[in-house]
Amino acid sequence: MLTLVLGGAASGKSEYAESLVLKTALPRYYLATMQVWDAECAARVEKHRKMRAAKQFKTVECPLHLDAVRLPARGTALLEDLGNLAANELYDPTGAGENAAAAILRGLDLLAAQCENLIVVSNEVFSGGADYAGDTGRYLRALAQVNNAFAARADNVVRVVCGVPVYYKGVEP
Incomplete structure (x- = not known):
């Protein structure tokens, strides 16, 4: 099952996705798609881990090259989040650059084939x-x-607003 969880900053989308x-x-x-740039990032990553x-x-x-991920066994995967991944693929010198959206979609397809559930x-x-x-527009267009x-591929599409999930496609499990 494929589920896309959307929301604005601090909307509760991550907490909702984790609850699923x-x-x-x-x-x-x-x-985890966050790139570790400094000690503060490293501490945040360790806390969340x-x-x-x-x-x-x-x-x-x-943080890059989702198509290279190989999961050891089928199960449920939570990808957090496409915004970071899109920025990394667009702007990292080893990323996909202008082909970021296509590379991410290819990676999502490969990942979905390895999972029972991909959220x-x-x-x-x-x-x-x-x-x-400029670059902000380019980033937003790639992410969109x-x-x-x-x-379009997902079984469920849900937008979280103020912690409340609103389903646009599918139903809450």
Whole structure:
């Protein structure tokens, strides 16, 4: 089952996505897309890794090249989040650059084939109607392309607003 969980900053989307994973059987994978740039980032990653371990998640670091991820066994994977992954693929010198959206979608397809359930968290973009230029516009367009294509493939699409899930496609499990 494929599920896309969308929401704005601090909307509760990550907590909701995690609650969906906790309803599933083991194994549980947390696909972490944050790049570690400094000691502060490293401390944050370690804190979150310990919290997830207590919930029986196995963390898989994948800040780039999602298509290279190989899960050891079928189960449920939570990808957190497409916004980080899109930025990493666009701007990291070893990333996909202008082909970021296509590379991410290819990686999601390969990942979905390895899972019973794939739950993907992403940022809601363009709902404010603002016109962005330059690199911000390029980033938002790439992320929107991935969101739209994955939503079309997904069994469930849910937007979390103030901690409340609203299903646009599928039903809450």
